[in-house]
Amino acid sequence: MDKMTALTIFVAAAEHGSFSRAAEQLGKTPSAITKAVAHLEAELGVRLFERTTRRMALTEAGTLYLEGARQALMHLQRVTEEVEQLQHELRGTLRITAPPSFGPAFLNQVCCRFMREHPQVRLEVNLNDANEDLIDGGYDLSLRDGPTDQPELIAQPLIENRVILCASPDYLARRGAAITLENYAQHDWLLLRHPLLNRSFWWIERDGQSLRVRQPTPRLLSDNFDFLLACLLDGQGLQFVPTWCAAPYLANGQLVEVMPEYWRALSAFGPWVHVLYLPHRRNTRKVQTFIALLHEHLRGQGLESAARR
The missing domain is CATH 3.40.190.290 (D-Maltodextrin-Binding Protein; domain 2)
Incomplete structure (x- = not known):
């Protein structure tokens, strides 16, 4: 069994808290789930689950490994999308978070145009003031007008605030x-x-x-x-x-x-509105295409865009 399949099975088992429910979701037999988890445990030399007749729970090592497995699978999915998009139209999902006030101001129009021009892309837009973490939230990009002191993110100035x-x-x-x-x-x-x-x-x-x-x-x-x-x-x-x-x-x-x-x-929130994204998303066509549309729309509104600086 290849490593990525084993990771997919492990994540499903951890999220469902049951080998049988994971098997049902993935269309596999419970024995295949057990074998995949046992393969990972033998490779790591630790137990990932504590299992009794009544319950199943992640060990401390299992909890740590789960986060890394999720990130690995998410990264593989995104890289696969990027490779496919080298030869084909944009497709997949683009997840965005921004403050609610950005919606009617400009984000509504940009998202609608993006959907018209790229019908194979599914948008998920979460408007809130919580300044959600891009990694934990699984977002591709974030728009914020507050502090951007997060060294693990690329903060690209969008417009003067x-x-x-x-x-x-x-x-x-x-x-x-x-x-x-x-x-x-x-x-x-x-x-x-x-x-x-x-x-x-x-x-x-x-x-x-x-x-x-x-x-x-x-x-x-x-x-x-x-x-x-x-x-x-x-x-x-x-x-x-x-x-x-x-x-x-x-x-x-x-x-x-x-x-x-x-x-x-x-603005007391900071001199710029920024668009933030993770370094490995720098060259993703979906992300860069959306950012380009943002700059173009804002210039059309007569606003000073950082793209012209």
């Missing part, structure tokens, strides 16, 4: 468009609550220098960016919005940038 002050035309007509450092506290503010954001001060850019500004009491405070954005579009106040999010609303007139000479700044 600059925030601008925005309001709807209705709000500005009702409350006035001159929001200055003297009167800003008199306005209605929609503020995001997040562990990475200071709750007392903002840092804004003024005449090439950073200026610390005390935050006003918000009219609306929330930990959900999309909720705040909906209220902003409804004319309920002022909000700092990343340029990658504001671009389509500025283009169609739903939002107006307020006094850029006062209120532009780099």
Whole structure:
């Protein structure tokens, strides 16, 4: 029996907690499962399972070996896909994780175009703020605007993460468009609550220098960016919005940038939105094709793409 088949059997047995259930899933006999596991145990010189008449459980060595076996099988599957794609159209699965706010801002459009152009690829897109681990989550790439101090990952800058002050035309007509450092506290503010954001001060850019500004009491405070954005579009106040999010609303007139000479700044989450992936995915055509579409779409939105730097 070849090594990869034995690893596949071992992983199935560990995940199902039963040789008989693993045999049923793989279409093999229970004796074939037993033989494969025994072959691995003899090769390693350790027991991978503790087995009694009532239960079966991984040993400490088995738990360690399971993680390596999963990674080996996943890597083989991806390499096989990459070899096939050298001569054929893109196929297989592309797994992506990103913050929820990236979806309506630009990721929806990029994913839809990718699916139209590559119908043999299946997308799995997980939108959350958990900053999930690429390895543990089995993701091909991640989009993040927070810290990227993970040396095992490639972090490629995608777009500059600059925030601008925005309001709807209705709000500005009702409350006035001159929001200055003297009167800003008199306005209605929609503020995001997040562990990475200071709750007392903002840092804004003024005449090439950073200026610390005390935050006003918000009219609306929330930990959900999309909720705040909906209220902003409804004319309920002022909000700092990343340029990658504001671009389509500025283009169609739903939002107006307020006094850029006062209120532009780099995001407190970090100066760049990054696309992250594992080093062995560097030359994967699915990953590189998707990243290229991201850059092209963002340039089409008038946003500064890191691909042009």
